[in-house]
Amino acid sequence: MQTIQEVTCHSHDCAVYYCACVLGLTRECLGNRQCLLGYYAAVTAMDNNIGRLLSTLDQLNIAHETLVVFASDHGFNAGQHGLWGKGNAVYPLNMFDTSLKIPLIFRHLGVLESHVQQSNVQVIDIAPTLLDYVANLTFPKKINIAGRSFKDTILQKTNVQSPVYGEYGQTRSIRMNDTKLVTRLTGQTEVFDLSKDPKESKNAVNDPAYWAKRTVLENNMREWFSFVEDPMLSGWSLPVTGTGQLESIVYNRTGHTTKPLFNPVYNNHEITSS
Numbered sequence: 001m002q003t004i005q006e007v008t009c010h011s012h013d014c015a016v017y018y019c020a021c022v023l024g025l026t027r028e029c030l031g032n033r034q035c036l037l038g039y040y041a042a043v044t045a046m047d048n049n050i051g052r053l054l055s056t057l058d059q060l061n062i063a064h065e066t067l068v069v070f071a072s073d074h075g076f077n078a079g080q081h082g083l084w085g086k087g088n089a090v091y092p093l094n095m096f097d098t099s100l101k102i103p104l105i106f107r108h109l110g111v112l113e114s115h116v117q118q119s120n121v122q123v124i125d126i127a128p129t130l131l132d133y134v135a136n137l138t139f140p141k142k143i144n145i146a147g148r149s150f151k152d153t154i155l156q157k158t159n160v161q162s163p164v165y166g167e168y169g170q171t172r173s174i175r176m177n178d179t180k181l182v183t184r185l186t187g188q189t190e191v192f193d194l195s196k197d198p199k200e201s202k203n204a205v206n207d208p209a210y211w212a213k214r215t216v217l218e219n220n221m222r223e224w225f226s227f228v229e230d231p232m233l234s235g236w237s238l239p240v241t242g243t244g245q246l247e248s249i250v251y252n253r254t255g256h257t258t259k260p261l262f263n264p265v266y267n268n269h270e271i272t273s274s
Helices: 024-029 033-059 123-135 151-156 208-228
Strands: 068-070 105-107 164-168 171-176 179-184 190-193 247-252 255-260
Touching: 024 033, 033 068, 123 151, 164 208, 171 208, 179 208, 190 208
Parallel strands: none
Antiparallel strands: 068 105, 164 171, 171 179, 179 190, 247 255
């Protein structure tokens, strides 16, 4: 378990240019013991209730015919990189592994043996995997879906290293094998060699040794997003800051308005919530 000292902000722990431009949650919670206690309290409550669910399946004798999948939608920095929160802990938005990586646990008694795999899969792969696992079905070809089934991966315990992508407003990322590229519409770019730098503490964007890999990643990312993106719905060209999550909704008789919980500041100027 982390101690309060371990969530103290250290600028040397952040490899990129913007770590001083922190948003509300980082300013409010970094080094705040109550926030840390609240985080672990939430984890404990979730763990206890998942245990209750699994125990009930066992008691009803239906665990062997029930597939349980535990996942999440994003990671969380509890002091890593001097941040508190996910991609919107700073601005411009970050794509650190601690913000992106999630747990993905499958439980099916009598079918799946206990083991751990180090494979690169994405949340969008879960739907086709469940369809394939439960009914041996695939999505019709006329449905344009970017996800792929990894049923064989979990059944055969084989690791896969397919490209994985991330997107948050005007920030996008791709990871192929152990190299990650982060790009932004505003131009700031990061390259990380996760085999040598798993904590993403050194931005290798200006290292000539990675220029060829960067080109491959850029081309792959451009092709993939052109396939999945709906230009009418894309947030790529919108001023997304992630600060909308730091607002509460205040209801009154005439309707409702939003009220900022924190006042996000970037370079001493307020930024617009989105």
